[in-house]
Amino acid sequence: MRKKLMAISATAAVSALILAGCAAPAAEEGSGELVFDVPDVPMLEELGEPEGQVDIIAWSGFVEPAWADTFTEETGCVVNRRVAGTSDEMVQLMRTGDYDLVSASGDASLRLIVGGDVAPINRDLIPNFGDDIVPGMQGQLYDTINGKVYGVPIGRGANILQYNTEVVTETPTSWDIVWEADSPYAGQITAYDAPIYIADAAVYLMYHQPELGIQNPYALDETQLAAAVDLLKQQNEIVAEYWADPVAQITSFVGGTTVAGTSWEILRKLAADDRMQGTLPQEGSTGWSDAWMISSQSDSPNCAYLWMDYTSSAEVNGAIAMNFGMAPANAAFCELNDEAAAHCEEFNALNEDYFENVWYWTTPIEQCLDGRTEVRCTSFQDWTNAWATVKG
Amino acid sequence: MTAIATPPTASSSAPAAAKSKPLSTLLYRHRWLRLVGLLSLPLTWLVGLYIVSLALLLVTAFWFIDPFTSKVIPGFTLENFALVFSEPAYVTTALRTLGIALAVTLLSAAFAIPLGIFMAKLASPWLRAVLAVAITLPLWAGYLVKILAMRITFTEEGFFNWVMAPFGITGPGFSLLTVVLTLTYLWFPYMALPVYTAIRQIPVNLFDASADMGARGFTTIRTVVLPLLWPALLAGSVFTFSLSLGDYIVARFVGGANAQMIGSIIASNINLNPPVAAAFSVIPIAFVVIYLVVTRRTGALERM
Numbered sequence: 299m300r301k302k303l304m305a306i307s308a309t310a311a312v313s314a315l316i317l318a319g320c321a322a323p324a325a326e327e328g329s330g331e332l333v334f335d336v337p338d339v340p341m342l343e344e345l346g347e348p349e350g351q352v353d354i355i356a357w358s359g360f361v362e363p364a365w366a367d368t369f370t371e372e373t374g375c376v377v378n379r380r381v382a383g384t385s386d387e388m389v390q391l392m393r394t395g396d397y398d399l400v401s402a403s404g405d406a407s408l409r410l411i412v413g414g415d416v417a418p419i420n421r422d423l424i425p426n427f428g429d430d431i432v433p434g435m436q437g438q439l440y441d442t443i444n445g446k447v448y449g450v451p452i453g454r455g456a457n458i459l460q461y462n463t464e465v466v467t468e469t470p471t472s473w474d475i476v477w478e479a480d481s482p483y484a485g486q487i488t489a490y491d492a493p494i495y496i497a498d499a500a501v502y503l504m505y506h507q508p509e510l511g512i513q514n515p516y517a518l519d520e521t522q523l524a525a526a527v528d529l530l531k532q533q534n535e536i537v538a539e540y541w542a543d544p545v546a547q548i549t550s551f552v553g554g555t556t557v558a559g560t561s562w563e564i565l566r567k568l569a570a571d572d573r574m575q576g577t578l579p580q581e582g583s584t585g586w587s588d589a590w591m592i593s594s595q596s597d598s599p600n601c602a603y604l605w606m607d608y609t610s611s612a613e614v615n616g617a618i619a620m621n622f623g624m625a626p627a628n629a630a631f632c633e634l635n636d637e638a639a640a641h642c643e644e645f646n647a648l649n650e651d652y653f654e655n656v657w658y659w660t661t662p663i664e665q666c667l668d669g670r671t672e673v674r675c676t677s678f679q680d681w682t683n684a685w686a687t688v689k690g
Numbered sequence: 691m692t693a694i695a696t697p698p699t700a701s702s703s704a705p706a707a708a709k710s711k712p713l714s715t716l717l718y719r720h721r722w723l724r725l726v727g728l729l730s731l732p733l734t735w736l737v738g739l740y741i742v743s744l745a746l747l748l749v750t751a752f753w754f755i756d757p758f759t760s761k762v763i764p765g766f767t768l769e770n771f772a773l774v775f776s777e778p779a780y781v782t783t784a785l786r787t788l789g790i791a792l793a794v795t796l797l798s799a800a801f802a803i804p805l806g807i808f809m810a811k812l813a814s815p816w817l818r819a820v821l822a823v824a825i826t827l828p829l830w831a832g833y834l835v836k837i838l839a840m841r842i843t844f845t846e847e848g849f850f851n852w853v854m855a856p857f858g859i860t861g862p863g864f865s866l867l868t869v870v871l872t873l874t875y876l877w878f879p880y881m882a883l884p885v886y887t888a889i890r891q892i893p894v895n896l897f898d899a900s901a902d903m904g905a906r907g908f909t910t911i912r913t914v915v916l917p918l919l920w921p922a923l924l925a926g927s928v929f930t931f932s933l934s935l936g937d938y939i940v941a942r943f944v945g946g947a948n949a950q951m952i953g954s955i956i957a958s959n960i961n962l963n964p965p966v967a968a969a970f971s972v973i974p975i976a977f978v979v980i981y982l983v984v985t986r987r988t989g990a991l992e993r994m
Contacts, residue, residue, distance in 0.1 A: 386961030389760065413759035491942070493958065537947040539864050546841070546943055553845030555864060663758050677757035679963045686958065687779035689950040 334665075336444055337414035339594045345423055345603060351376040352601035355391050356401040357588065358383075359622040360452070365614050372608070375601035384492075385659070392416070395595035398602040401452060403586045404438070405494055405659040411448050416591040418446040423603050426610035427451075430630040434653045435587055449589025450606045451627035453619045455645065456585035456656045457490070457498065458576040460561035462551060473502050473579045475558055477533050484536035488550055488559030491540035493678065493685040494659055497584050498560060499526040499533075501657060505581040514668040515584065516660040523676045523684060530688040540689070544568070563645060564623025582655030588624075616641070625653075751968035760962050770969035780955065784973050787952040790866070791934040791977075794873045795927045798881035801874075802926065805882060807915065810889040811897065825882050833876070834939070840872040841943050864946035872944050873934045880933070881926035888922030889915065924985050931981055935974045 352375050354361055361379040370376055380397065382388045385406035392400050392415050402410060410416045421427055427450050435451040442448070459470060466475070466483065475481045476489065477499070489495060500515035503525055512522050538556045541547035548569045550556045566576045590606045592599065608614055616631030616638055625647035626632075632642035646652040660667060666675040676684075717724050751770050754763040774780050809821050828836060841864075843849045850861040862868050892915065900910040938953025945951075952974050959967035 384961070386760075390961055393761075409759050413761060493962070534947055539946045542942060545838075549841065549845060553842070554847040555845050661758075665758075678760065679755060679757055679966075682959055682962045683773065683777065683966070686783070686950070686955050687777065689954075690779050690782055690948060 334412055334443055336411055336446075339414055339417045341418040341420045341446075342423065342592075342599050342603060343420065346600050348373050348375050348601050348604060349598035350374060350601070351378060352399065352598045352605055353378045353380070353397045354399045354401075354605070355380045355382050355388050355397050356399075357381070357622065360401045360588075360618055362618075362621060364621075365609070365617050369605060369608050373601065373604045375598070375604060377605070389413075389415075392593060395593065398593055398596040398598050399605060400591050400593070401588050402449065402591045403588050403659050405586075405661050407449055407589065407591060408443075408661040408663070410591060411443055414594055416448055417594040417596070418448055419450060419592060419606070420603075421447055424450060424607045424610060426607050426628075430612065430628050432625075432627060432629045432648065432650075434650050435589075435627045438587060438589075438658065449591050450610055452588045452590060452609070452615065453622065453624040453626050454585060454587035454653065454656075454658065455563060455624040456578055456653070457560050457583050458563060458566070459579050459583070460551065460559060460566050460574055460576045462554075462557040462573050463575050464573045465557040469575070469577055470558070471577075471580055473498075473581050473583075474506075476536075476560070477502055477529060479532055479535060481536055483558050485538055486555070486557040487533070487537045488547065488556035489533060489537050489540050490560050491542035493681040494584075495560070496523070496526050496530065496681050496684060497657065497659070497662075499529045501584060502581055503529060513670075514666075515657050516662045517667040517670065517675050518662065519666070519670075519673040519675055523680065527684045527688060531690075534688055534690070562623070567623055578652065578655065582657065585653070585656035585658050587658045619645070619647075747968050748972065749968075750965050751972065753965050755963050755965055762964050770965045771972075773966060774969045774973070780970070783950050783955055784952055786866075786950070787935060787974070788977060790870055790873065790951065791931050793870045794877065794934040795881075795930045797870065797874045798878050798930045799885075799923055799927065801878060802882045802885040803911070803915075803919065803923075806886040806889040806919075807911070809886055810892075811894070822886075825879050825886075828875070829879055836876060837872060837940055837943050840868070840875060844868050844944060864944050864949075866945070866949050868944045868946070869941050869949050869951075872940045873937060874930075876937075876940070877930045877933050880929035881923075884922040884926045885919060888919050892918050920988070924988060928982065928985060932978045935977055 354377060356379060358381045361377060366377040366379070380391065382391060385403050388400050388402060388406050389409050391397060392410055393413070400406075400410070400416075402416075407416075431451055435454060436442075438449075438451075459473060459476065461470060461475075465486070475483055476487050481487065490498070496518075497515040500512055500518055500522065503510055503522075504512045504515060507525065510522050510525055512518065518526060539546075539550060541550060541559075544562075544565055547561065547565055551559075551561075551574055552569055552571050561576060563576060566574050590609065592602050592606070596602055609618065610628060612628045612630035612634060615626050615628040616634065619626035619631070620638075620641050623645070625642070625645040629648060631638050632647055633639070642648055662676060662678050662681055664674050664677050666673065717727065750762055752766050752768070754765045754767060755761070756763055805821070805825075809818050813821060844861055844863060846863065848861075854861060862871075896914055897910060900914050905913065936953055938951045938957055941949040941951045941954055952970065956967045956970050959970065
């Protein structure tokens with residue numbers, strides 16, 4: 299019954315979207331704040347009895363027995379984990395309605411919210427989701443749409459420039475060594491193999507070609523997208539290989555096929571190779587920030603809320619962050635002990651200046667995310683097609 | 691069938707026998723019932739699961755996509771096909787994939803024929819058994835494991851460059867050539883086995899006769915072995931060709947920067963833009979159908 303109701307409201311939402319597309323853009327004048335047509339999904343008012351189990355879609359390393367078992371002991375909720383490899387897979391799985399929670403990155407969350415697949419969150423039921431959340435992870439566009447909270451922050455990280463110190467002897471200050479045709483490391487560059495990587499080109503263009511007027515790397519109009527694609531095609535000439543699989547990226551660096559390119563801090567650590575160093579160049583970079591989101595079709599909302607609260611505590615949030623290799627959302631973790639402090643230092647957990655230059659992955663949509671209303675921006679489908687042309 | 695086996699007995703006992711096996715009698719009397727019983731299960735499988743699911747996929751090629759939520763909206767449009775055929779990058783990718791599949795097929799055949807002749811006609815029974823195991827053994831290893839093994843072999847500081855360094859040779863690295871080599875490695879058994887079986891069936895005295903008439907080794911292969919081998923080669927090529935056509939994991943792991951295949955594009959669209967993925971998946975289907983039709987004309991499929 300519940301599912302049926304949800305289906306109806308989701309259909310209504312889609313048709314509302316189509317109508318909205320014909321009418322004037324929904325961005326509010328003046329404030330620059332974006333307003334979206336989001337289906338009205340009810341929020342859980344109060345906690346009831348735990349249902350006995352909870353189904354979670356998560357990135358690998360987010361749900362591990364080390365902390366999930368304690369949760370089951372405390373609440374009686376058995377945790378069923380499903381590891382997903384990409385944001386797109388997460389969205390697809392959430393739409394089946396079989397799962398209660400998802401650890402959504404920014405490029406999935408907007409789609410989930412507007413699609414009516416996730417419900418707003420009642421912060422009162424999550425005491426651990428409090429003032430300790432780092433400022434940079436509060437009030438994100440895709441976590442607080444239309445004044446509602448849809449996600450409980452887990453952690454964040456930047457896509458760094460990794461390089462092999464044996465070949466790249468000086469710390470690069472710019473991404474130019476992976477973009478420019480005259481790079482000294484031409485033929486030994488690696489790049490991320492996904493349409494979202496177009497944003498990395500946009501970040502570089504924002505800095506070096508201000509005349510293009512890119513304000514947000516996820517809000518590109520036709521001309522800006524074309525410029526980014528040209529840059530990516532230029533890069534294609536000097537790329538040794540693209541990586542989508544973490545293991546492939548590590549072997550590519552360690553095996554000497556590539557000496558510089560985009561990477562994650564966790565991959566640099568996993569490579570366990572002293573030659574590999576990482577840096578955040580002057581142009582800034584793309585990155586990600588993840589949050590728990592609860593399905594609008596959840597059949598175990600109580601267990602789901604208990605899980606969100608449990609994993610938001612300093613200890614558990616920190617354990618997830620350390621396991622995955624990212625900056626935790628809960629700042630209180632950094633004061634727990636020396637090991638925690640060292641981790642926060644390494645991953646710049648409290649360094650908002652560092653993250654100021656980081657553009658978290660967001661779904662590109664036709665409505666310009668930077669607030670422009672006079673042009674139509676390019677959607678993720680446009681990006682997917684553009685990406686295929688880059689690799690020819 | 692048992693009804694047929696029942697020997698005709700005295701007229702008084704016949705109704706009793708019929709009574710004891712009503713089902714058999716019924717099936718014996720109605721030919722169509724026998725057919726239904728025999729074919730209903732495999733047909734349900736074929737039509738219900740295989741063809742219907744394929745059709746469901748293909749029909750989305752005519753549907754729309756909501757650009758915000760990536761949800762498909764039923765309808766009718768030919769835009770997805772227009773995109774597939776008008777975008778130069780998509781066309782190049784399709785042609786590149788076709789080229790890779792053909793190269794893999796030719797390479798497999800080039801390896802399989804000499805190996806088959808050696809195994810069937812020259813090797814001792816013991817060596818023949820060892821070679822047969824050696825050909826089939828890779829089939830037991832996981833598909834991804836084999837690809838990663840090739841990846842390690844051809845990486846810059848990998849096995850190939852290490853072995854070849856003394857001779858001043860550097861390997862192809864990750865490139866189209868490596869993709870062809872890896873796919874050949876993966877699908878070679880499907881070519882080698884039918885070819886070997888076919889060569890075994892060629893009587894030895896044909897070789898003797900050919901030699902008696904003064905033909906050298908290569909002339910014998912060209913004029914005697916190859917014509918007899920043709921059906922087996924085509925049968926094997928159906929496997930190597932269609933399996934290579936659908937692959938994209940190999941391109942992803944050993945392909946380097948410019949080895950995008952049809953599967954790569956389908957994979958990157960399947961979640962974000964299912965209609966385009968569906969439209970694009972028509973291309974390999976078309977290639978395989980054309981290939982099968984051409985192969986059928988040669989009569990190879992009847993002897994498979």
